[in-house]
Amino acid sequence: MAKGTTGSSSLWKKLLLLLAVFSLIAASCGSDDDSGETAAEEPAAEEPAAEEPAAEEPAAEEPAAEEPAAEEPAAEPAAPSGDMIIEPGACGLNTGEAATGEPIKLGGAATNIPGVDFTWIPKMAAIYFDCVNANGGIYGNPIEYSFEDGAPDPAAWQAIATKLVEDDQVLAIVGNTSLLECDVNTEYYAENGYSPIIAGVAPGCFLNDTWSAVNMGPYYSNLGGAQAAVRKGAAGKLVVASPDQPGMDFNNSSVEDMANIAGLDYEGILEAVPIADPAGFAQRLVDAAGEGGGVVLNFTGPTVLPLLEAISQQGLVDSVIWASSTPPNDPSVAQALLDCCGTDWDGKFLINAEFNVLDSGLPDNNTMLETHEAAGADFPISAFSQMGYLVGKFTTEALLRMGEGAEYNVETVNAAISSLTNAESDMLCKPWYFSNNLGTGNVSNNTDRTVVPQGGAMVQFEDCFEIQETDNNPLAAIRAAEG
């Protein structure tokens, strides 16, 4: 009897152990649901310049933007400034002849763990570089680009940086997209003379002048979503929900700033992802915001879709104004919404778009789609591909601006990248530049659109607008420097 009891007790101990192991695996398999960017520390807010015009006043009473029209072109391409060597939609010099000279070695790295695959960004950059190499390269010199991938482990990212710089001896760091690298490798790259051109993820990506990102990150994208919600008439309270991960409190805080400016109450929510009970969470968000309030969602497409489905099924679409940071700006999200919910969401999910819609029909966007398809890429088109394309295009532009016969080494190549200005693309609202050297961190992409799902596509809802300057962000100083 005693033996039997001991055996039973042992079995239950084993089951308890098993539950713990299974739970750990489940936890490790959970999507980190990083929206592509994070930041944990407050950006160094510069004193706004006295002559800077007042920040755009959020106008809750402002009439809502016009209903979107799916067939309308999203936006006119920006007029060329004359600085660009690369023609709109071209791959580098666009000669049609393969480059055969001395390769220019570039390297990158991206986070890749289950649920968070940022390699789509360097992969798209690689596709663009291949296209450049097939079209004359950099005055005959092909770009030799490779990238590493890694888990979110500081030591691993230090090792990756060392490998790229010391072993591979790449001339520039291009397309890095990591959950934490900007908080780990800033000093190392700066000491070694590198100015990485990246898609910003970790806080440091937007807080110092070593890095410059082609995107703006969720802190600012959340803010843009909140601006759209307020303009659409959100009243009473603004609620923002982000994945329960380090740094996300900071990302939510930009919505609090917006709520203060607009005279609304505020609540920030951090939610474990994947969301285990989307219907319950949807109800919680609506209860928190109150009838007519605004809710900003800061999740990736695969995470936000079940939530939007649940909102639709619970009949909560019209209870509040729904807005989002950039990641769901993806045609597949629009199509999935049409499939699941019919026209429930048409014009009612205001997504801050750091880049133009993916089917804008404009030259750079078309080239991205064509090269992506021609390469048989194993990743879908999304805002991440736009980031990769822009990183590739702007790096190529910087190299071309060095001129024919230039000497390519770490010093000259990084000088070219870090001095890049007036870099144009129809994916952006205004030309991009690497840095204004204000010491505030680079947020060169600080003017966005708002898009909405409409009939299975993402269409423009609001044309380019400036992301709100607040007491807690340096946009006033940055714009003053931009002139």
Place this chain on the structure above:
Amino acid sequence: MPDFKPFIVIGLALGGVYAMSGVGLVVLYRTTGVLNLFYGAVGAVGSLTAWELINEHGWNNWLAFAAAVLLGGVLTLLYGWFLGPPLADRDPLVKASASLGFALILLGFMQWYWTADVRSLKLPTSDWQYVNGWFRINWTQGLGMLFPIAIALITVVFLNQTKVGTAMRALADNRDNAALLGIPVRKVEAWAWFGSGVLFGVGGLLLASLVSMEIAALSFTLPIAALAAALIGRVNSLPVTVMAAFVIGLIQSSLGAMQSVAQYRNTTPFIAAIIVLLYFGWRGQTEGRVA
């Protein structure tokens, strides 16, 4: 005072889906001695297959759902048929670990084949809604609540009234004695593997429709509540498992209505299972001392 009404329906539906997989786990464990940890992955493969058949190959919805459920049964059967006998005499922990290995294989395949694209699987039952001032329920949620109860009742009748069911119970009691009595062990076990796989397939479809089609979530994160319910039922009692699943779903959902504790609601299955397992362990020790 928070308004719990909407959360009750949502919680019961969620609990029902947990109960569905919980029933499959218990039946399989009682028959084969295997605590199956790939049930979520099997459900995920089924739901992703249904999605592909509908969206990429234009299949009729119901046909695709049937194929998904059948695939769940076949995958589970294949595992049991080929790996069940060699593992039959091993420690339960080894058997469970082996099933976890199969789950990881399926997970790898899904992430390679279906990648991380955005997907949505809507059951036609989600279009039918009943709304009144008190609550709103669609028929997928209704199915989630009622189906597991029906399945549990049918399973109990099956185990007690049919020849195969009696054989399964005999196997659960003593595999060697059952074999000596002439019970076709492999055939009976095959039925258990297949039947539980069918339940995992149905559970996967409901979970994909009610919660998410994220691969890792479907495979591990979401179905863990079913494991917790089965453990509370000591992987033996169907009524306790079903009841535990509903209670977990209900508590988990209701906590969402209380802003102060809402962020901790996902820990409900873990806490419930840990408390119950510790209680069993404590009670076992106490009984041992008394004996």
